[in-house]
Amino acid sequence: NAGVTQTPKFRVLKTGQSMTLLCAQDMNHEYMYWYRQDPGMGLRLIHYSVGEGTTAKGEVPDGYNVSRLKKQNFLLGLESAAPSQTSVYFCASRSGGDAGELFFGEGSRLTVL
Amino acid sequence: GQNIDQPTEMTATEGAIVQINCTYQTSGFNGLFWYQQHAGEAPTFLSYNVLDGLEEKGRFSSFLSRSKGYSYLLLKELQMKDSASYLCASMDSNYQLIWGAGTKLIIKP
Numbered sequence: 001n002a003g004v005t006q007t008p009k010f011r012v013l014k015t016g017q018s019m020t021l022l023c024a025q026d027m028n029h030e031y032m033y034w035y036r037q038d039p040g041m042g043l044r045l046i047h048y049s050v051g052e053g054t055t056a057k058g059e060v061p062d063g064y065n066v067s068r069l070k071k072q073n074f075l076l077g078l079e080s081a082a083p084s085q086t087s088v089y090f091c092a093s094r095s096g097g098d099a100g101e102l103f104f105g106e107g108s109r110l111t112v113l
Numbered sequence: 114g115q116n117i118d119q120p121t122e123m124t125a126t127e128g129a130i131v132q133i134n135c136t137y138q139t140s141g142f143n144g145l146f147w148y149q150q151h152a153g154e155a156p157t158f159l160s161y162n163v164l165d166g167l168e169e170k171g172r173f174s175s176f177l178s179r180s181k182g183y184s185y186l187l188l189k190e191l192q193m194k195d196s197a198s199y200l201c202a203s204m205d206s207n208y209q210l211i212w213g214a215g216t217k218l219i220i221k222p
């Protein structure tokens with residue numbers, strides 16, 4: 001039972017480089033989320049999706065893009081990485097409809113030099 | 114605006130009881146969540162309250178007062194493995210979670 005899987009777990013980028021974080025869930029969840037977590041701050045929502053083919057902006061979407069071509073996958077892209085994007089990124093999913101607990105991936109630690 | 118407040122850090126002794134408070138202010142309310150996060154790991158679900166009152170689950174209990182915009186997480190019989198950050202999150206009218214910065218709980222022998 002894999003749950004939510006994120007790849008890669010660690011990555012170091014140079015300013016201006018691009019990369020994609022992949023999130024995969026095997027629980028048939030409708031909703032998927034990308035958060036970033038920085039010291040002293042709560043989890044901040046970057047983008048989210050309420051179903052296959054749909055995406056929406058969260059609290060801090062600038063500098064990121066996402067795609068949800070398949071229900072089980074949610075990709076987070078950085079087109080031109082900046083040092084301010086150094087963070088730990090968490091993907092999460094939950095079933096749709098009313099309130100339900102979020103299931104998190106293990107996190108991806110990204111450093112931008 | 115939307116805001117979640119919880120203490121930054123707390124210290125308690127193994128075997129004791131600790132209460133972690135959380136106050137929230139969100140646009141609408143669809144429940145209050147508590148998550149546990151060990152250092153370097155993902156948050157894991159602890160509890161969900163949507164009605165006023167106390168929900169007990171083993172050594173952990175969570176309380177909610179909607180009129181006061183207040184919740185607490187009560188941990189009994191503290192164990193060293195309870196050393197972690199505890200995240201409070203309120204679900205707003207759009208079913209989005211608004212997260213507090215977390216309370217780092219340090220357990221001393």
